[in-house]
Amino acid sequence: MHRLLLDCDPGLDDAVALALAMASPEFEVLAVSTVAANAPIDVVTANAEQVMDRLACPCPLFQGAAQPLTIEARHSTDLWGGDGILPLAPPGRASKRLDREGFERLAQEADVVCAIGSLTNIAGLIARGRRPRRLVIMGGALGRGNATPHAELNIWADPHAAQIVFASGIPITLVPLDITRGLIVPGEMTAALTCADTRAARLVGELLPYAGSNAQPAAIHDAAVIALLLWPGLFTPERGRISVVTEGPEEGRTHFTAAADGPHDVLTQVVRDDLFRHMQRRLCGED
Ligand code: RIB
Ligand code: CA
Numbered sequence: 001m002h003r004l005l006l007d008c009d010p011g012l013d014d015a016v017a018l019a020l021a022m023a024s025p026e027f028e029v030l031a032v033s034t035v036a037a038n039a040p041i042d043v044v045t046a047n048a049e050q051v052m053d054r055l056a057c058p059c060p061l062f063q064g065a066a067q068p069l070t071i072e073a074r075h076s077t078d079l080w081g082g083d084g085i086l087p088l089a090p091p092g093r094a095s096k097r098l099d100r101e102g103f104e105r106l107a108q109e110a111d112v113v114c115a116i117g118s119l120t121n122i123a124g125l126i127a128r129g130r131r132p133r134r135l136v137i138m139g140g141a142l143g144r145g146n147a148t149p150h151a152e153l154n155i156w157a158d159p160h161a162a163q164i165v166f167a168s169g170i171p172i173t174l175v176p177l178d179i180t181r182g183l184i185v186p187g188e189m190t191a192a193l194t195c196a197d198t199r200a201a202r203l204v205g206e207l208l209p210y211a212g213s214n215a216q217p218a219a220i221h222d223a224a225v226i227a228l229l230l231w232p233g234l235f236t237p238e239r240g241r242i243s244v245v246t247e248g249p250e251e252g253r254t255h256f257t258a259a260a261d262g263p264h265d266v267l268t269q270v271v272r273d274d275l276f277r278h279m280q281r282r283l284c285g286e287d
Helices: 012-022 041-054 076-080 100-109 120-127 159-166 187-195 199-210 223-230 272-283
Strands: 002-008 027-034 061-063 112-115 135-138 172-175 235-244 254-258 264-270
Touching: 002 012, 002 100, 012 027, 012 041, 012 199, 012 223, 012 272, 027 041, 027 100, 041 061, 041 199, 061 100, 100 120, 112 120, 112 223, 120 159, 135 223, 159 235, 172 223, 172 235, 187 199, 187 272, 199 272, 223 264, 223 272
Parallel strands: 002 027, 002 112, 027 061, 112 135, 135 172, 172 264
Antiparallel strands: 235 254, 235 264
């Protein structure tokens, strides 16, 4: 069993990632933490609380960074419009809140910290000498970005934090936009999820029709992080070194240099149809 900490900015695809993690007995989710990226911190934390309530998630919630390390806060809602609020009813019960000390402790205890928002919280951990054992990060683009032609949103939202994290020496697997942008759930899968009777399937089936609206991503980028931990054979990694451009017109660009002795793994391919087949079965409680 992997003990996970999920550092997120829900976000529809973050919600799918949480649902997949919560539906998987391979994981114990120690905590959920939020960071501003998709939307301001109060919006993403309220979204996280609603998602956790719907999933009956028993772990605590930590509200993390509202601001990037150096630049002014910027969000996907600034780029693509909308308010970033997920279309869910207010939570029936409030999540237990974690303080910073608790967050830092659990981030070190976790086998894997899944970072699916900007990297501000993770850079903060490193600055305070609290190093996660392993990071799996959704972010970056080796080719075209989505926030700018050069930059993917999670890196663009705090490039200085991202550079600190990639230079830290912590083992990192990067799930980049290049392989996640095509992960758009087929209509028949959404229909099947809507009819299923698990919490995870119903939540995802309810949210997916909003994909592509109100600054909610159409591709389920962040769920690929959880899928990688569950079904690594569906992905092809390449070893090397990642760095981040922090200034100038290409701010937020991720550079990758292949190297057999590099500290990072970047995923370069995914078997999309098998991924959706496995995901549907897991969300529906069929395997
Ligand atoms: O670029 C995709 C990333 O940005 C995902 O984490 C998604 O939630 C959006 O914020
Ligand atoms: Ca996200």
